[in-house]
Amino acid sequence: MKTNVTLQRFRSLSATLINVMPRAWRPATLLSVLLLLAGCGEPPAEPTAGTAAAEGHSAYNTSLDMRDFMNLILDPTADVLWDSAGWTDSRESGYQELYPTSDEGWDNVRRHAAMIIEIGNMLALPGRAVDNDAWLTYAQGLSQAGALAMEAAAIQNKEDFFQAGAQLYSVCSACHQAYNPEITSKFVTN
Ligand code: HEC
Numbered sequence: 001m002k003t004n005v006t007l008q009r010f011r012s013l014s015a016t017l018i019n020v021m022p023r024a025w026r027p028a029t030l031l032s033v034l035l036l037l038a039g040c041g042e043p044p045a046e047p048t049a050g051t052a053a054a055e056g057h058s059a060y061n062t063s064l065d066m067r068d069f070m071n072l073i074l075d076p077t078a079d080v081l082w083d084s085a086g087w088t089d090s091r092e093s094g095y096q097e098l099y100p101t102s103d104e105g106w107d108n109v110r111r112h113a114a115m116i117i118e119i120g121n122m123l124a125l126p127g128r129a130v131d132n133d134a135w136l137t138y139a140q141g142l143s144q145a146g147a148l149a150m151e152a153a154a155i156q157n158k159e160d161f162f163q164a165g166a167q168l169y170s171v172c173s174a175c176h177q178a179y180n181p182e183i184t185s186k187f188v189t190n
Contacts, residue, residue, distance in 0.1 A: 062127040069128075074119050078168060080112040081149055085158075085165040099158045109161070110153035116146030116168065130179060138175035145171055 064073075084105070087097050100106045120143030122128065129135050145168035152160035176183040 058125075058127040060125045060127055062125055066128075069122075073122070077112050077115045077119060078172070081109055081116070081165050081168065084109045085162045099161070100153075100156075106153050106156050110150055113146050113149035113153055113164070116149065117143045118146075120144075120146060134178055135175075138171055138178070141171040141174070142168070 084098055084100055087095060089095050100109055120139045120141070123139040123142065124136050129139065145164055148167060149161060149164035152158075152164050
């Protein structure tokens with residue numbers, strides 16, 4: 001019977017980490033300031049017939065629904081990071097570290113950490129973001145955890161990489177808790 005204790009460790013850590021999530025930090029506020037500033041400049045060009053704006057479409061293709069986004073984009077990317085951090089313990093093979101053991105392995109996790117940064121941005125896109133408040137904070141939290149993982153992978157620092165993975169996990173859980181509490185149980189048993 002193989003036991004993966006990595007996720008268990010993430011779970012216990014995530015309880016603590018959720019408390020340090022920057023709740024007061026409101027990217028939405030910054031966004032509105034930026035929009036105000038942008039509004040002070042040139043008046044926006046009249047949309048011409050035939051452009052996406054004129055037709056009321058967003059400039060972004062956000063047709064992928066949230067379930068597909070999670071299952072096809074975010075989850076597999078995060079899994080690469082989690083499968084490369086911590087350890088497993090089993091009766092047959094004993095204690096095994098999961099961290100990359102080669103430069104190529106670390107490059108691979110660094111690449112996926114970079115994707116997490118950008119996936120945070122994708123979640124924040126107009127047309128995909130569910131609101132301009134907490135949703136954006138969680139999306140930014142994802143990018144932040146990705147950046148930490150990327151830094152740790154660059155210097156092959158296992159402990160920092162593990163912490164970044166735990167932080168990533170806590171952002172997933174916190175957003176699910178806030179926007180779809182049923183997911184939490186589903187997600188945790190995966
Ligand atoms: C900004 C908010 C947010 C963040 C951050 C987030 N999720 Fe989600 N996630 C959701 C929402 C909303 C749903 C429910 C989608 C639906 O069923 O409509 C969901 C659903 C899921 C599902 C279930 C999909 C299904 O088939 O029902 C998985 C798996 C998942 N997320 C994985 C992750 C992972 C892994 C992370 C972190 C690396 C993460 N999510 C971070 C909002 C988020």
